[in-house]
Amino acid sequence: MLSIKPFRRLWVALSLSSLGDWLSILALVALAPSVTHGSNLAKTSSISGVWVVTLLPALLLGPIAGALADRLDRRVTMVVGDVIRGLLFISIPLFPNLTWIFVAKFLAGIASQFWNPACAASVPNLVPKDKLERANQLSQLMTYGTAPLAAGLFALLGWLSTALGHGIPFFHANKVDLALYFNGASYFVSAIAVYTLRQIGKREHSGRISVPSTAKAIWEGWRFIRHTPVVRGLVIGMLGAFCAAGVVIGLAPSYIQSTLDGGSAGFSLVFALILIGLAIGMGFGSRPFGDFSRRRLFGVTLTASAVPLTVIALVPNLGVVALFVFLMGVVSGIAYPTGFTIVGLEVDDDTRGRVFAFFQSTIQAILLAVIAVAGFIATGFSAAIGAVTGSSNGEVKIAHITYGAPGDNLLLLLSAVLVAFVGIQSYRQLDDRKGVPLLEDLITAIRDEPLKRVPAAPAADGQQPHGHAGLFLAFEGGEGAGKTTQARLIAIWLREQGYDVVTTHEPGATKIGMRLRALLLDTAHSGMSAHCEALLYAADRAEHVAKIIDPALERGAVVITDRYIDSSLAYQGAGRGLPTAEIEMLNGWATHGRLPDLTVLLDLAPEAGLSRRARSADRLEAEPLDFHRRVRVGFLGLARAEPERYLVLDATAPFAEIGQQIKDRIREILPDPVPHVSEAATGSFPAIPDHVPDEVADPW
Structure with missing residues (x-):
């Protein structure tokens, strides 16, 4: 992606702008208490104020700025925004007072609200459409990935400030001021990079953006969410978790710098560790869990994040806090993207944007409110505890542990209780494997052992699955695996051995099924909801079994179907994310x-299978590659669950070799197997002709 010169320049500008945003937060959180005179409450309030003015522009002006940015020259908007932000941050060391810190940060935030949507809307005009997804991923990486870099840079500037001393005129050499000067310089370099981009300008239709108001986004998203149990479970979990996150953010600077005597260096270390933990959790955290249900994983990891938060609340030691902050970041890093992945899979295209807008708007509102009041609540708790214990300086000693700010510890402990509660509630609503013990399911997934399936429901009349006189074979696999060809060849082979063979397929083997097939596979219906899709496949399958499969099996025929129930479990289950x-x-x-x-599963990597197709012939084939990868994992998980009923074969092997393996397995379960040595004599001509004269068929 970075070989595309225009995108590379925009990416550099985005990286510098994001680095500046994170570095400014670190510098101002450290600076605000030092220029605040008065009690600890006033200093804590100043830190909360920095977070408030950081989030307030996005909450109040984001929709307006986004709409205006969509109508202005994007290059000019971004250059002016960078210059304004650079000048604002350079001015703070020159006029170091709390009021100007708040005003400058708020104005810089307004400039960011114009800069960010202009940048996002410019990306589609700089890269080919087939690389847009990768470009967006790279942009998101630098938006959040520069946070640990900013923390490390802030620590490095602390060492540099000691080396420089204080002898430079008009230049303050403490690390906060150095950070703000560096911050301003990064915005100026970003402005130069954007200025050289002649490929972006006024809006084009392909890059147009649309941002709803915060209130409208919250209302429209909630109207959908309250009627969707799965998404409602996610809302409960994520919003509760962000309440706790707001407490941690609001209390961390004063708690680490003052209570734990960590200073700004300790705060920078903890800040970097939690972000590094988040990055590790997001990037690699879910891999050890294999095929473990992502719905269960969200509830489990969210609940588990309460454990390190509890330790942080109970053990006021900087080393312990740093370690468990990192662990909390790792666990939270697993839960956060897992939740958004479930939303992406569960919600259809028509409503997905509103749901994501609801999450983003509500999360911003909750973070802003909690950060603003966390310091005051903790101070009130400390005062109440001091009054009860009679402590003059507010310290409390419990079991040889001294709590310098017991209100902070109590509020952090209550946050851990809240996270545990919402995690358990989310797990209960999201659980898609009820009846399967959680610990056993988790160990099975980690060890990559066969999964246990939930038994299929009996018929409505209470009948259990019935036996039959014939033989029922299903061929399954992803797109391009060759199952249709192998099913046809096996049918020919069985007919040559004298068996009554019925070949069929899904969807569309019946008259009603043909109409359902048109609805299911037509690319014009790409917006079909996952639930509707699953119901239509089940309807086709009900008619298929009643009209074709059951009658043939009852008379003793061998039925070979190209796809059956496992396709729904793989495509709508693993692929779409339905339970x-x-x-x-x-x-x-x-x-x-x-x-x-017997189910014959032809396993093939989606990349290879889709390449066998000249074009995407239907709606499912046209799905993105990640969808087909999930489908493959779903098929293999089903086969591991019941190995006695599956034959899994490598679809890259030669056709003849695959066919022979299938014949060897089928021969074991045929009602009247043909000896292997006799196949050479009967395999060259049909044992029962397609048409038999009446006098031969009935000589009597």
């Missing part, structure tokens, strides 16, 4: 519990 247990129960009801005697 597997619900899909299995739905299809168990639709088919009266009819399951294949």
